Structures are given as C-alpha cells and as structure tokens.
Amino acid sequence: MSVWNFLRQWKGKSKKKTPEQLYLAPEASQMISGSLNKNKRILDQAYQDCADVIQRVIRFGEKGESGALLVYLEGTANVEEIDEHVIKSLQKSKKPVRSLEDMKQALSVTDAQKIKQFADVFKNVSDGKPVLFLDGVPSALILGLTKWATRSVEDTPTEPVIRGAKEGFVESLHVNISLIRRRIRTPKLKVKTLEVGDYSRTQVALTYMDGICDKKLIQEILDRVNRVSIDGVWDGGMIQEQIQDQRWSIFPQIQTTERPDTICAAMLEGRAALFFEGTPNVLIMPTTFFAFMQSPEDYYSGFIISTLLRILRTIFILIALLAPAFYIAVITFHQELIPTTLIMSVIQFREQVPFPAVVEAVGMEITFEGLREAGVRLPRQIGPAISIVGALVIGQAAIQASLVSPAMVIVVSITAIASFMIPHYDLSIAIRILRFPIMIIASMFGLLGVVLSVICIVIHLTSLRSFGIPYFEPFAPFRKKASLDSVVRAPLWVQKQNPQGAHGNRNQSVKGRGQKT
Amino acid sequence: MKHFMHLIASITVLIILSGCLPTSVIDDVLIIEAEGVDYIGGNKVIGTVTMPNYVQSSNPGSSGAGLPTTASMIRYLSGTTYDGKSLVDRFQENGQRALRAGKLRVMLFNKGLAKHGLRKQIDLRNRDPEAPREMNLAIVDGSCKKLLTAIDYQTQIPIARYIQDMIEQNNKQNYPESTLESFLYAYYGDYMDPFLPVIRKSGDHLETIGLALFKSDKYVMELPSNKVFIFKMLFQxxxxxxxxxxxxxxxxxxxxxxxxxxxxxxxxxxxxxxxxxxxxxxxxxxxxxxxxxxxxxxxxxxxxxxxxxxxxxxxxxxxxxxxxxxxxxxxxxxxxxxxxxxxxxxxxxxxxxxxxxxxxxxxxxxxxxxx
Incomplete structure (x- = not known):
C-alpha cells in the first residue's frame, strides 16, 4: 500500500490554486459599472485576441438614445434567436427601457438572469450564453440562447445489439439527459449537476433514482468527484480512473456505456450514472464483474437464449484468458494430457518450428494484438489492407515458413474470437493483458502455474470493491437472488420479486466502505 | 516504494528459479506407447519399448527447414534387465531423446512371465503417477519382443495403437474389460482374481485367442475364445x-x-x-x-x-x-x-x-x- 500512498502524496504536492483564479481573466473581480464604455473597455481587455467573441452595441429607443452592449461567443450563441428576440424586440419596444426589469419585459426571452460581477459575465459567455449590458445600469442580463453544435442521436457502433433500442448517447449532456428522461418518466429521476476540470469546467450530471439508490452512495460519488483535481475532462474515463476504489487494478470498477437503456436499467437497480458534457460515454457505479459480461440484449431476447449466451460468454472468457497458457503448459510439460492421435500431428508440426512454444505463443499473440491495434487506428479507406496483411502474418504463410505451427494459429485465432465476445471493451482489454503473464508463468510452471494465476486473479477480484459493493458479487459473497441474474439469466418474472434489485438500498454497502477508509 | 521493490524482487527470483524446473516439450521427447516384457528365467526379462514411428505427412506446410523428420526417430529399444525394473529407466540411456511413459497404451507380458507372476510389474505401474490407468494389459502367446518389433504387419500404424484398437474393440463385444485399472481392482480386491486377454501374432496380423485367468498374480489357465461369451455373461x-x-x-x-x-x-x-x-x-x-x-x-x-x-x-x-x-x-x-x-x-x-x-x-x- 505504501506505493500508492507515495504516489498520492506526490500527486497532492503539485498545485493548490483555486479554480476560479485559473480559468477567469484577471478582470473578473471587478463589478459591472453603469457606463457602457467602461464595461466595453474591460471586456476588450479580457477578450484580447479572442476573435470569436462578438461585441455589438445596439442603439434603440425613439431617438436611439438608449444603448445596449451584447457579448457572445460566435458559434455557441443562437444568432437567429438573438436577431429575432433580442435586437428586433428592443428596437420595436414602445416603452422606454431604463432598467433591466424593463429590458426583461421588452425581450421575448424566457431565460434571462441578472448578474453584477464580471466573473459571472466571463463564465456565462464561455458557457455560450449571450450577455446584454444596458447603458446606465451597473448589472447585466444573461440570455439563455445557446446553440452548441451537436451530433444527432445515432446507433452506437461500440455496443451494437440485434434487438433493442438503436439509440446511443451523443456529445451533448442535455440531449443525453433527455434520452433517459424519455425512458424513465418520473420526478423521482434526479439529476444533480456539478463542474469538473479547472480550465474545461466540464458539466457533469449525476443521475439516480430517488428512493431506490442509496443516499450515501450519492454523497460518496459527489465527494469523490469533487476531490478530483484536473485541468480538463474530455471523457468519463479521465474521471473514472481517479474515482474508482482500487485505482491500481487492471479490472474496471466502473462501467461505461453509450446506451441509454443500459443506464436506465442500472438506475432502476439502484445504481447511479455520471454524465459528462462532450462525451457519449456515461459511467455507471457501483458495478460488478458480471455486469461486464452482460449485454443489454440479454433482457430483450428470451431467458433461455440469454442464459445460454451468457454461459457461452463465460466459457469464452476463460478461453480468452487461458487458452494460450493451457496450450503452452500442455506442450511443454504435460504431454500425457493430449490424446495420442493429436500428439502425433502436433509433434509433426512442432518439429519444423525452431522456437519454444512460449516464444511462438507470445510472438503470435503480440502480433495479433498489434494487428488489432493497427486496425483500430487505421483510416477507414485502407482497412482492407490490414486484413490482407493480417491473414499473411497469422495464417498459411506463417505456417509454410515454419515460423509457427498450425495448432498455434488455431489457438491464437480462438483466443482472438473469444476476446471479442466480451461485451464490454474495458473488461476485454483487461483479460487480454492478463493473458500474457499467465502465458509466461505457464511456460515456467506448467498447469500448476496456470492454476496459481487463476487463483491469484480470483483472489484479486474478490478483494475488489466498487463503491463499497463487492466486485465479485453475487458469488463472493453469495447472494442467491442476485445470482439469478449473473452467469444465468432467470426469467424476468422470477427476478422481479424484489423491485429494489441487486444494488438497491442496502445500507451496509456504502457504509461498509466509509468505515474502512 | 519498498513494497514495489519487494514485488519486483520476488518476480525476478521466481523467474530465475524457474530455470530449474525440467520441461518435457513434446517434440523433444520420445513417447513410449507400448512395453513388452518377456521372461527368460532366473528373474531376468527381456524388455521392449516401442515409440510411435510414423512417416512424414505430405502436408506442404511442414516441409523444408532441413530439420530431422520424425520418421527418422528410433522405433523401439530392447534389452535384458531384472523383473520389475522400470523399462523407461532401463532404456533412458539408450534413448535418442528423453523417454516418457505418459502416453503408454499397452503393456504386454509373455506367458512365461505371467506364470512367474506379474506382482512386480503391477506394483511398478501402480506406483507410477505418469502411467495412465486406462491403458490395456494383455498376455502374449509367444514373444512380446517379436510381436512388438515385427515389421511384416499389413498395417503401417504404430503397433501399440494396433494392439490397443484390437483389445478395445473386443472389450466392447465378447471380452470383458481389461485395463490396468480393472486388473488392479481384481488383483488387490478381496475374493476375486484378475484376468487378461491373450493375443498372438499370426502371420501378418494379430489375433485375440482367449482369456488368461490368474490366481492372484500368477497365470493359471486360458479360457478359449468360444467360452468367453459365457464368461462375460456371468461377469457383467x-x-x-x-x-x-x-x-x-x-x-x-x-x-x-x-x-x-x-x-x-x-x-x-x-x-x-x-x-x-x-x-x-x-x-x-x-x-x-x-x-x-x-x-x-x-x-x-x-x-x-x-x-x-x-x-x-x-x-x-x-x-x-x-x-x-x-x-x-x-x-x-x-x-x-x-x-x-x-x-x-x-x-x-x-x-x-x-x-x-x-x-x-x-x-x-x-x-x-x-x-
């Protein structure tokens, strides 16, 4: 543990400036003055070299005696609505505009707030809201006329399903929240907002179901997120890494998804979701190991089908983790485990291969991981090229060159298929990484090493916690009701005896963690 | 930091120590498939072990590289030793590569040894953690060595597999099962005696000719083939x-x-x-x-x-x-x-x-x- 402590201390030393000082211009402490010119000067100073900040002076009134200053960010403010509802309304206004109250009346804008400090001006302009100054009034109006560029709601390419909703989250927080509001239509769905990121000031929304979710869990999440000190947040992963219980574990203790239905189901189970502005990835916490082996589709197709699919996935996770290690162990130490007919052909093929099994296996697995990574980074136009090259590297050509044995190619291929069967990328990559040390250990200690590695992994998994919930639940500790929805998927009418679900309102869960740390 | 160093150190030690663990890579060992023991009197036996001898397959993928093909491996080893000696140990020094008994399929004893008693051979196999329990035992009418080393069989398949196939298909029909496990059961069990099939080489093929019945570990009589049905009918x-x-x-x-x-x-x-x-x-x-x-x-x-x-x-x-x-x-x-x-x-x-x-x-x- 001392390593972690050391790193924590080291991290803590880095900086202690208030966020406000960081992202606001030095002029922020000033109050808005009554003089439009003075305000304009301050704005000019603050927004020096900000070409996209538009400042427009509007003259209105019968003789043009009243003046107003409109400041907004080009591209984030809704220009059509500003034209229609601000400028036109002011110019058409019959009554004289002497105060902000008069102005509010004159404008046909719902969301208009009064502010007095330049700090608020800078914040809101950055948020995309236009700010209107009125000559002779020492305060300003914020207008809620924003329009951020956003992608339309589309299918999620990362978590595709055959059955079930095809909608996925987008980069806009508001759209994302609306997607879950559409699915859970009750005021009990709570949305708490906060800001993370010293410079980025990323909007974060914590959503949960009131009455189902544990209050202490919410408080714990808020505390942890507020403790995070970071310059900018571009994806939930940047926060996930910092708020999960065991930060040095390879296993993800917070689930990520792009699917609104997954989030809704999780919230009804008493979990909380953390949305971030600017990313479609939403965090779900707490989570368990088995949640990573489940696809939302499991609940949409019949329980027999989904149970079989889940068992299949479980088998393939074991294959993804152990197949190459098992092959190495058997080839190197335990030839009596191979059926004789097979052993003959394996020997014949191995005879030509100059490397020990472990070199062959690690080499092939690294090659495959390389191919996979290259495939992800590759521009779409040259995608087919990698598959041709890949087929050469892991295929007949490699066998003919006596670099690898055919059995090894089969093992690598089945491992590859197996690793893609894990529905969640975070777990899949953890399994893929763990495969390598197990392979090395298998080459040294045979099946004994494989068994010991599995024991170590299981010990680690059972010791992990996700926001106080044991990670290997419902098997360690065993919970009968929850285990009906783990490796198997019992019919929904059997499961729904307890509407609280797997993680509902169990007071001991988060309290347990609180006492420990 | 200290713990981290400990972790690194222990992993290093682990890797260094692992150099001591002996491997038996399948293409670097000779896998013994059959053992035959002929008794020559005076507690001396002629032991024979066979290794699979197969010709290089015509798979184009495995040609080239200039390495020796498995067809050039030795096929059998034979020599005298005392009764009860592990043949794997006896021939280890004659082996082209390390001998391993893990895939032993059949163990043959000639009638002479059966009459002398199989006690020591059975004890050896019972003690051996490598030997599979489902391997077949049989008594040879004639010489085990001749049966195992003859090259005039019609089939090219390794002799051990030929023998095992024959015994196993008979076990599914008229003959009762005769694996090491069933033999050990009958040998060590109370109020029962073991039995084994009798095989012999007949020209260019093998044949099963009956069932050898034992008193404890000693051969007593042979049940001819046409009576085996009656035997098995009463047995199981x-x-x-x-x-x-x-x-x-x-x-x-x-x-x-x-x-x-x-x-x-x-x-x-x-x-x-x-x-x-x-x-x-x-x-x-x-x-x-x-x-x-x-x-x-x-x-x-x-x-x-x-x-x-x-x-x-x-x-x-x-x-x-x-x-x-x-x-x-x-x-x-x-x-x-x-x-x-x-x-x-x-x-x-x-x-x-x-x-x-x-x-x-x-x-x-x-x-x-x-x-």
Whole structure:
C-alpha cells in the first residue's frame, strides 16, 4: 500500500490554486459599472485576441438614445434567436427601457438572469450564453440562447445489439439527459449537476433514482468527484480512473456505456450514472464483474437464449484468458494430457518450428494484438489492407515458413474470437493483458502455474470493491437472488420479486466502505 | 516504494528459479506407447519399448527447414534387465531423446512371465503417477519382443495403437474389460482374481485367442475364445456379443445379444457349501442360422435349447474355475454382499464346494429381416 500512498502524496504536492483564479481573466473581480464604455473597455481587455467573441452595441429607443452592449461567443450563441428576440424586440419596444426589469419585459426571452460581477459575465459567455449590458445600469442580463453544435442521436457502433433500442448517447449532456428522461418518466429521476476540470469546467450530471439508490452512495460519488483535481475532462474515463476504489487494478470498477437503456436499467437497480458534457460515454457505479459480461440484449431476447449466451460468454472468457497458457503448459510439460492421435500431428508440426512454444505463443499473440491495434487506428479507406496483411502474418504463410505451427494459429485465432465476445471493451482489454503473464508463468510452471494465476486473479477480484459493493458479487459473497441474474439469466418474472434489485438500498454497502477508509 | 521493490524482487527470483524446473516439450521427447516384457528365467526379462514411428505427412506446410523428420526417430529399444525394473529407466540411456511413459497404451507380458507372476510389474505401474490407468494389459502367446518389433504387419500404424484398437474393440463385444485399472481392482480386491486377454501374432496380423485367468498374480489357465461369451455373461451385463451355438452336429445358430443381464442370489453364504444362484436374461437377435432351423413355431423350442445349453455351459465353466481355485467371476464378492456376517477367512476353503446354479432366460426378439 505504501506505493500508492507515495504516489498520492506526490500527486497532492503539485498545485493548490483555486479554480476560479485559473480559468477567469484577471478582470473578473471587478463589478459591472453603469457606463457602457467602461464595461466595453474591460471586456476588450479580457477578450484580447479572442476573435470569436462578438461585441455589438445596439442603439434603440425613439431617438436611439438608449444603448445596449451584447457579448457572445460566435458559434455557441443562437444568432437567429438573438436577431429575432433580442435586437428586433428592443428596437420595436414602445416603452422606454431604463432598467433591466424593463429590458426583461421588452425581450421575448424566457431565460434571462441578472448578474453584477464580471466573473459571472466571463463564465456565462464561455458557457455560450449571450450577455446584454444596458447603458446606465451597473448589472447585466444573461440570455439563455445557446446553440452548441451537436451530433444527432445515432446507433452506437461500440455496443451494437440485434434487438433493442438503436439509440446511443451523443456529445451533448442535455440531449443525453433527455434520452433517459424519455425512458424513465418520473420526478423521482434526479439529476444533480456539478463542474469538473479547472480550465474545461466540464458539466457533469449525476443521475439516480430517488428512493431506490442509496443516499450515501450519492454523497460518496459527489465527494469523490469533487476531490478530483484536473485541468480538463474530455471523457468519463479521465474521471473514472481517479474515482474508482482500487485505482491500481487492471479490472474496471466502473462501467461505461453509450446506451441509454443500459443506464436506465442500472438506475432502476439502484445504481447511479455520471454524465459528462462532450462525451457519449456515461459511467455507471457501483458495478460488478458480471455486469461486464452482460449485454443489454440479454433482457430483450428470451431467458433461455440469454442464459445460454451468457454461459457461452463465460466459457469464452476463460478461453480468452487461458487458452494460450493451457496450450503452452500442455506442450511443454504435460504431454500425457493430449490424446495420442493429436500428439502425433502436433509433434509433426512442432518439429519444423525452431522456437519454444512460449516464444511462438507470445510472438503470435503480440502480433495479433498489434494487428488489432493497427486496425483500430487505421483510416477507414485502407482497412482492407490490414486484413490482407493480417491473414499473411497469422495464417498459411506463417505456417509454410515454419515460423509457427498450425495448432498455434488455431489457438491464437480462438483466443482472438473469444476476446471479442466480451461485451464490454474495458473488461476485454483487461483479460487480454492478463493473458500474457499467465502465458509466461505457464511456460515456467506448467498447469500448476496456470492454476496459481487463476487463483491469484480470483483472489484479486474478490478483494475488489466498487463503491463499497463487492466486485465479485453475487458469488463472493453469495447472494442467491442476485445470482439469478449473473452467469444465468432467470426469467424476468422470477427476478422481479424484489423491485429494489441487486444494488438497491442496502445500507451496509456504502457504509461498509466509509468505515474502512 | 519498498513494497514495489519487494514485488519486483520476488518476480525476478521466481523467474530465475524457474530455470530449474525440467520441461518435457513434446517434440523433444520420445513417447513410449507400448512395453513388452518377456521372461527368460532366473528373474531376468527381456524388455521392449516401442515409440510411435510414423512417416512424414505430405502436408506442404511442414516441409523444408532441413530439420530431422520424425520418421527418422528410433522405433523401439530392447534389452535384458531384472523383473520389475522400470523399462523407461532401463532404456533412458539408450534413448535418442528423453523417454516418457505418459502416453503408454499397452503393456504386454509373455506367458512365461505371467506364470512367474506379474506382482512386480503391477506394483511398478501402480506406483507410477505418469502411467495412465486406462491403458490395456494383455498376455502374449509367444514373444512380446517379436510381436512388438515385427515389421511384416499389413498395417503401417504404430503397433501399440494396433494392439490397443484390437483389445478395445473386443472389450466392447465378447471380452470383458481389461485395463490396468480393472486388473488392479481384481488383483488387490478381496475374493476375486484378475484376468487378461491373450493375443498372438499370426502371420501378418494379430489375433485375440482367449482369456488368461490368474490366481492372484500368477497365470493359471486360458479360457478359449468360444467360452468367453459365457464368461462375460456371468461377469457383467453387456451387449453386442456374439455367441455361436451348435444345436446339432454341423448345425449352427449365431446369436447377437442385444442385452444381457445377470443377477445373483446366494443362500447359506456361511455354510461349507454355499448355494449361488445366477439368473441370466438374454435378449438376442438371430444373425445366422442353419437353413430352416428357425421359424415362428420353432422359435420357442430353439430358445429352450439355447437356455439349457447356456446354463450347462455356465455351470461347467464355474465348476472348472472352482477346481482351479480361482475366482475371476468375483463370485466371492457376490456371496459376501448377499451374506450377513460373511466369513471371509474360510471362504477360500469353501469356494470349491459351493454349488453354482444357473438359469438362463433367452428371448429371441428378432430373427433377421427374412421372415
């Protein structure tokens, strides 16, 4: 543990400036003055070299005696609505505009707030809201006329399903929240907002179901997120890494998804979701190991089908983790485990291969991981090229060159298929990484090493916690009701005896963690 | 930080230490598939081990590279040693590569060794963690060495596999199972004796010629092939056996049993001459019959005849076993399980006097497609 402590201390030393000082211009402490010119000067100073900040002076009134200053960010403010509802309304206004109250009346804008400090001006302009100054009034109006560029709601390419909703989250927080509001239509769905990121000031929304979710869990999440000190947040992963219980574990203790239905189901189970502005990835916490082996589709197709699919996935996770290690162990130490007919052909093929099994296996697995990574980074136009090259590297050509044995190619291929069967990328990559040390250990200690590695992994998994919930639940500790929805998927009418679900309102869960740390 | 260093250090130690662990990479070992032991008297034996000898497959993928092909590996090793010596150890120094017994398929003993006693060989295999329990044992009529090293067989398949295939297919039909495991069970178990099939080389092929019966570890007699059906019928329930019945001179009927069941009852288990009642029910199919010997009216008659004949054969067989004082049918076990406070000590004296009664109930369920 001392390593972690050391790193924590080291991290803590880095900086202690208030966020406000960081992202606001030095002029922020000033109050808005009554003089439009003075305000304009301050704005000019603050927004020096900000070409996209538009400042427009509007003259209105019968003789043009009243003046107003409109400041907004080009591209984030809704220009059509500003034209229609601000400028036109002011110019058409019959009554004289002497105060902000008069102005509010004159404008046909719902969301208009009064502010007095330049700090608020800078914040809101950055948020995309236009700010209107009125000559002779020492305060300003914020207008809620924003329009951020956003992608339309589309299918999620990362978590595709055959059955079930095809909608996925987008980069806009508001759209994302609306997607879950559409699915859970009750005021009990709570949305708490906060800001993370010293410079980025990323909007974060914590959503949960009131009455189902544990209050202490919410408080714990808020505390942890507020403790995070970071310059900018571009994806939930940047926060996930910092708020999960065991930060040095390879296993993800917070689930990520792009699917609104997954989030809704999780919230009804008493979990909380953390949305971030600017990313479609939403965090779900707490989570368990088995949640990573489940696809939302499991609940949409019949329980027999989904149970079989889940068992299949479980088998393939074991294959993804152990197949190459098992092959190495058997080839190197335990030839009596191979059926004789097979052993003959394996020997014949191995005879030509100059490397020990472990070199062959690690080499092939690294090659495959390389191919996979290259495939992800590759521009779409040259995608087919990698598959041709890949087929050469892991295929007949490699066998003919006596670099690898055919059995090894089969093992690598089945491992590859197996690793893609894990529905969640975070777990899949953890399994893929763990495969390598197990392979090395298998080459040294045979099946004994494989068994010991599995024991170590299981010990680690059972010791992990996700926001106080044991990670290997419902098997360690065993919970009968929850285990009906783990490796198997019992019919929904059997499961729904307890509407609280797997993680509902169990007071001991988060309290347990609180006492420990 | 200190812990981190400890972790690194322990992993390094782990890796360095692992250099000591011996490997047996499959293409760097010679896998022994069959062992044969011939007794030459004076506690000396000729041991023979065979390794699979196969020719390079014509797979284009495995050609080239200039490495030796497996076809150039040695095929067998043979030499004298003392009875009970592990042949893997004996020939280790003669091996082209390290010898491993993990895939041993068959162990053969010649009749001489069987008569001398298999005690030491069985103990060796029972002790060996590498030897598979399901390997087949057999007695060779003739020389094991000749049988294992001959090159004039019709088949190119490694001899060990040939022998094992033959024994295993017979075990599914007329012969009772004869693996190391079943042998050990009968050898170490109380009130029972083991048995093994007898094979021999006949020209360019192998044949199974009967069942060798043992008294403890020593060969006593051989049951000829045509009596093995009766033996197996009394030994266990089985199917797929074929029995050839000569119901009159030169007139045969062949039965293929669809299912055979045997049940034992014992009376007066602790008396000097216990009564053992065996009831065998056979569901059979006629697969071959002397022309016109069987039809609907003749059926029951033939059934009766078969029943009578089989019962007589069974009683004759058991009588012979009693005379030889051996119990491969494990009748002692049946008596023990049917007798309260079974007197095991005097069983061996009482066994020859036991009365064996056998009733057979044959049902011909089919006589072929022609009638």
């Amino acid at each position: 329930k089985f199917d797929q056996g074929v029995y050839d019945f000569e119901f009159a001179s030169q007139k045969h009927i062949a039965l293929k049993n669809v299912h055979t069941k045997v049940s034992y009852k014992v009376k007066n288990g602790n008396s000097t001459s216990p009564d053992i009642y065996a009831h065998v029910s056979i569901n059979a199919q006629i697969i071959q019959a002397y022309p016109k010997s069987i039809n609907k009216t003749m059926g029951p008659k033939i059934e009766k005849k078969i029943e009578k004949h089989m019962a007589a054969q069974a009683e004759k067989l058991v009588h012979m076993l009693q005379k030889k004082q051996i119990d491969p049918l494990q009748l002692g076990q049946h008596v023990r399980s049917h007798t309260r406070h079974f007197d095991g000590k005097s069983w061996y004296d009482r066994y020859p006097n036991a009365h064996f009664h056998c009733t057979v109930d044959t049902t011909i369920i089919q006589t072929g497609i022609s009638d």
